[in-house]
Amino acid sequence: MKVIIAGHHITQFGELWDKSLTDLMEEAIKRAIANSGLKETDIEAVFVSNMGAGQNDNQLHLGALASQMIEGYPSASRLEGACASGGLAVMTAEQALLSGQYKTVLVVGVEKMNDADSSLTTKYLAAAANYSTEFGSTFPGLYAMLANAHMREFGTTRSQLSAVARKNHEHGFANPQAQYHKHFSLDQISNSIPVADPLRLLDCSPITDGAAAVVLTTKKIKDKNKKRAVIIGRGHGQDSLDLANRESLVEIQASTKAAKQAYQMSGLSAQDIEVAEVHDCFTIAEILATEDLGFFKKGDGGRAAETGKTTYGGEVVINPSGGLKASGHPVGATGVKQIAYLAKLLEENKFTKALSHNVGGSGATAVVHILSI
Amino acid sequence: MKPAQYWRNKQKIKDYIGKTGQVIASTTIRTSSPGLTHITPYSYVIVDFSGEKKELMGVGNELLEIGDEVVCVMRKMELGAPQELIDYGLKVKKIME
Numbered sequence: 001m002k003v004i005i006a007g008h009h010i011t012q013f014g015e016l017w018d019k020s021l022t023d024l025m026e027e028a029i030k031r032a033i034a035n036s037g038l039k040e041t042d043i044e045a046v047f048v049s050n051m052g053a054g055q056n057d058n059q060l061h062l063g064a065l066a067s068q069m070i071e072g073y074p075s076a077s078r079l080e081g082a083c084a085s086g087g088l089a090v091m092t093a094e095q096a097l098l099s100g101q102y103k104t105v106l107v108v109g110v111e112k113m114n115d116a117d118s119s120l121t122t123k124y125l126a127a128a129a130n131y132s133t134e135f136g137s138t139f140p141g142l143y144a145m146l147a148n149a150h151m152r153e154f155g156t157t158r159s160q161l162s163a164v165a166r167k168n169h170e171h172g173f174a175n176p177q178a179q180y181h182k183h184f185s186l187d188q189i190s191n192s193i194p195v196a197d198p199l200r201l202l203d204c205s206p207i208t209d210g211a212a213a214v215v216l217t218t219k220k221i222k223d224k225n226k227k228r229a230v231i232i233g234r235g236h237g238q239d240s241l242d243l244a245n246r247e248s249l250v251e252i253q254a255s256t257k258a259a260k261q262a263y264q265m266s267g268l269s270a271q272d273i274e275v276a277e278v279h280d281c282f283t284i285a286e287i288l289a290t291e292d293l294g295f296f297k298k299g300d301g302g303r304a305a306e307t308g309k310t311t312y313g314g315e316v317v318i319n320p321s322g323g324l325k326a327s328g329h330p331v332g333a334t335g336v337k338q339i340a341y342l343a344k345l346l347e348e349n350k351f352t353k354a355l356s357h358n359v360g361g362s363g364a365t366a367v368v369h370i371l372s373i
Numbered sequence: 374m375k376p377a378q379y380w381r382n383k384q385k386i387k388d389y390i391g392k393t394g395q396v397i398a399s400t401t402i403r404t405s406s407p408g409l410t411h412i413t414p415y416s417y418v419i420v421d422f423s424g425e426k427k428e429l430m431g432v433g434n435e436l437l438e439i440g441d442e443v444v445c446v447m448r449k450m451e452l453g454a455p456q457e458l459i460d461y462g463l464k465v466k467k468i469m470e
Contacts, residue, residue, distance in 0.1 A: 119406075119407035122406045122407065123406055123407065126406055132382065133427070133428060134428050135430070135450065135462065136402070136405075136409060136415070136417055136429075136430035136450070137402075137417055137428065138402055138404070138405060138406055138417075140404070141400050141402045141417050144400035144402075145398040145399065145400045145417070145418075145419065148398065148399060148400060148439070149398055152439065193404075194403045194404075195403060195404045196400045196401065196402045196403060196404070196417075197400050197401040197403070242428065243398070243419060243428060244419045244426040244427055244428045245426065249398055249419075
């Protein structure tokens with residue numbers, strides 16, 4: 001049984017002072033349903049992904065909040081897996097479809113981050129780590145340790161980290177909803193404010209408001225005017241929440257586990273993938289991802305970015321939306337946005353095989369999806 | 374910090390004070406979470422204590438690197454409100470030759 005992406009919508013990403021959590025969620029839901037050509041009453045269940053609305057907006061019970069935006073009050077629940085919340089919500093929705101419980105469901109991811117002051121945001125993002133055993137760490141600090149390990153073992157350079165950021169900011173120009181449309185030179189990135197050595201400000205994804213939604217169905221849709229993307233593989237991997245207990249600091253094993261499952265289910269390999277939205281919360285995270293997903297040999301991810309293998313005209317287009325880096329990272333929305341963005345590219349005949357990769361925390365949780373048309 | 378949480382967290386401190394190990398991963402945190410801004414920059418490291426690995430902050434502004442030999446010490450951790458408990462916990466300090 002195939003899971004068809006019947007409709008999708010991504011809101012503007014950015015510092016959206018005129019939009020509330022509810023506004024963003026409602027826009028994503030209504031416009032994804034409109035894009036699908038289905039009726040609101042066709043939606044049998046809603047899956048909401050979000051991390052921080054409880055702390056930032058004092059708003060929980062997000063399933064019920066989303067459900068009341070849809071005629072007929074479909075069943076609704078919320079998924080949380082830090083930055084992998086969106087991927088987990090899509091996967092859970094697919095399982096509900098494939099179990100036969102529902103025929104058509106909607107997944108909406110949303111995060112409203114800019115209403116909170118930066119200290120509260122820093123604190124709630126740190127909740128993605130293990131609070132009791134990783135005290136004093138920061139989200140960039142954990143990835144900085146991974147970057148140092150990669151540099152030490154494979155000779156990855158500061159310039160290669162910057163090449164990832166520059167490329168994603170260039171890609172961001174093709175995405176009207178991206179938070180940033182700005183060129184950066186390698187020098188500007190390499191000399192931006194230090195955050196946690198070796199990572200600097202322009203190695204980090206930003207604080208973002210935004211939402212994205214997809215309508216998934218197992219029903220056949222008769223519409224000769226529109227091709228629709230299909231999800232043909234999915235995988236979910238876990239690893240230790242604490243970095244200290246990981247077997248390796250140069251590999252996100254949750255990603256390799258998730259990718260292995262997704263490739264096996266789809267019957268494809270990394271070499272078949274033409275385009276991927278990967279979880280570049282920090283530049284080193286994209287380098288790790290392109291290796292862990294099998295696009296490049298372990299240790300070669302930095303060189304691949306630097307030599308243009310991860311952009312148009314290279315071997316695989318990584319983060320055509322601008323990724324988390326330029327498009328923005330509204331935590332709960334990111335995993336849904338990746339799939340919505342890829343579905344649109346496939347519908348437009350720009351590619352035929354795509355992969356999304358969504359990671360929670362410093363790599364404890366990873367979800368991989370493979371799409372085709 | 375809540376008193377019960379504080380009490381639970383402090384139970385294991387005595388088991389680690391004086392333990393020595395080697396830094397196997399490190400970074401220098403220059404932008405910290407609120408409550409730790411008064412001590413930035415500080416080291417954040419993974420230490421291998423003969424097989425048991427633990428993530429810890431370095432003391433003061435001492436910058437630790439991979440390969441450094443360190444010892445566990447008890448230090449003040451986070452600034453709280455004046456009426457709150459003073460939060461003490463484990464950090465690591467470089468062993469000088």
